Amino acid sequence: MAKDVLCEVNNCKYWEHGNHCTAEAIYVVSHSGKQASKQEETDCKTFELEKH
Template sequence: MAQDVLCEVNNCVYNKSGNRCGATQIYVVSNKGKEAETSHETDCRTFKPE
């Protein structure tokens, strides 16, 4: 399991110093059904704007 989750979305409430994600869990979904071939086909549903 990942110890550090990084995020470059500056206006997310979970983005902490050093671009560290402070969310207790991360929810990532595929834009292409249940499978994705690249990271470009995914979205982070954990995002919440400031």
């Protein structure tokens, strides 16, 4: 398991300085529901917009 999860989406509520993700778990899915063969075919479902 990864010790550090990095994320550049700084408007996510789990984003922390230094591009660190503070979520307890990460959920990634395929766009099509089939096996992904490229990074662009996936989405992070853990993303939540940070509210100000």
